[in-house]
Amino acid sequence: MASGRLSIYDRSGVVAEFEDAWSEGHSLPYSLVTNSGTAALHSAFYGIGLGPGDEVLCPTYTFFATAASLFQLGALPVLVDCRPDGAFDTNHAAALVTERTKAIVVTHMWGLPCEMDDVVSFASRHGLDLIEDCSHAHGATYAGRRVGTFGAAGAWSLQTQKLIAAGEGGVLATDRRDVYDRAQLLGHFNKRAMKEMDPEGPLYPYAVTGHGLKYRAHPLGIAFALPQVAELTDWIDAKQRYARRLAELFHRIDGVTAVTLSRDGRVSAHYALLFEVDPKVLPGGRDWLVAACNAEGLEDMDVPKATSPLHTLHLFQAPTSPVTSYDRPCVRAAYPVAEHLAAHTFKISVPCAPRAFEDEDDRYVEAVGKVTDKIAGYLAERRAQQASARLAPVGRGVE
Ligand SMILES: Cc1ncc(COP(=O)(O)O)c(C=O)c1O
Structure with missing residues (x-):
């Protein structure tokens, strides 16, 4: 100027x-x-x-x-x-x-x-x-x-x-x-x-x-x-750490798997971290989980919409x-893999700790941890209740 x-x-x-x-x-x-x-x-x-x-x-x-x-x-x-x-x-x-x-x-x-x-x-x-x-x-x-x-x-x-x-x-x-x-x-x-x-x-x-x-x-x-x-290399390094932590937190929920973590010489810039949800393991699947996390205040987590196949x-x-x-x-073929990803994945932002924002980024990951723990706890409790409900009639019958 x-x-x-x-x-x-x-x-x-x-x-x-x-x-x-x-x-x-x-x-x-x-x-x-x-x-x-x-x-x-x-x-x-x-x-x-x-x-x-x-x-x-x-x-x-x-x-x-x-x-x-x-x-x-x-x-x-x-x-x-x-x-x-x-x-x-x-x-x-x-x-x-x-x-x-x-x-x-x-x-x-x-x-x-x-x-x-x-x-x-x-x-x-x-x-x-x-x-x-x-x-x-x-x-x-x-x-x-x-x-x-x-x-x-x-x-x-x-x-x-x-x-x-x-x-x-x-x-x-x-x-x-x-x-x-x-x-x-x-x-x-x-x-x-x-x-x-x-x-x-x-x-x-x-x-x-x-x-x-x-x-x-x-x-x-x-x-x-x-x-x-000039910051790019540092940001990419920081993103590796944050992405691994986010993956660990979400992996506490059964049926959720990180899809785009860096591996085999492929180092991701983590524009976002993509997770897949298996609806056979987590009833309600991806949409239930995203709605539950959004309701708990995790607004950065969403379903890619503009990026549809x-x-x-x-x-x-x-x-x-x-x-x-x-x-x-x-369009000259079927695209089952892209359709599977579009139906079963969600994404979440990965911070990169630019100078002076490290604390904020750490607080973000902690907040994610609180939500994933709460949801993992709720799901475990629900599973336990369902298991005892299934057992109850048998038990009474034996009595
Ligand atoms: C994968 C991909 N390609 C191309 C573009 C287009 O970039 P722009 O919005 O700067 O035109 C975007 C971003 O919006 C993108 O995500």
Whole structure:
């Protein structure tokens, strides 16, 4: 605000500082700040050259913005089921590859990285570009390497609820000059595109106007997000501790299992911690438990609603695009695993102990413990009453 530069037209100021920090943190040469995660994904898809007729393998178990911008390009998302922990299932994807398939996009759901060795080898086996939607997974790592660095580009949302938050914003990172150049063109016309694009490239003559979109971020939001980047590793560490404690607390309730804890070289950013409830063990299942915990004041615990499987949403059942018409569907299979997760899971926020908030975060986890203990106690008592009610008539009969 002191600089008086509330619009940044080229790669300079706080935008350049954020991009440099992001590139350094991800060991990638190019980062591009955008005004949303959706814009970052759109830029990545345009960056790899997708257009009408192209198909992209896309998880059904994700937030719809992972795939929705494909419709703006006339490309078609083809929905793929997930594994029991919500990660992209390459076995299911294999049956959906066609001669039109050009790319694959994966989401590291709730912060837990997908099985990237498997995803990368699947993409290279089929000659597909890989895009990672890391909007839940800032700073998450797979085999020690940050997500967003495994394919043609990574895209992150910087919206308020995200781990690195600008209010609204997004960022794309890539090691491919062609992807970076094309992304400039989509939303960063004139000064930035003219300075950043390869002047010898075939698209350079369009640099002054771009393609009609503007994806520049508000510098105040990016200034707000910038200092958070340096905290990321500490926050991820703290999140591991809090997530383990939350899992222990909920595991006191029979039938509840944490689904997205870090394991096997997959370190989650814990955007949220996902739990599954087995209704055969806990009568009333997930919905009863969430209602009971909410009634006890645990407001941070809920059922993912906006993140419902994409094959249940009209846009994916009847795909439409402003630039083409489709004669092929997005929904080409059954999605039992995603449906199971949608029916039986709840999520809860995981704190990350930013400096000066440690006490508050500890109090939050203690409050969760009081509620889970109370519910575990109530359920044990109910089970004991039911058991004695079942025994009573027999006992009286013997008397
Ligand atoms: C998985 C996922 N992808 C993409 C997005 C889109 O990000 P934005 O809201 O910044 O456009 C979000 C967040 O809202 C998200 O959760």
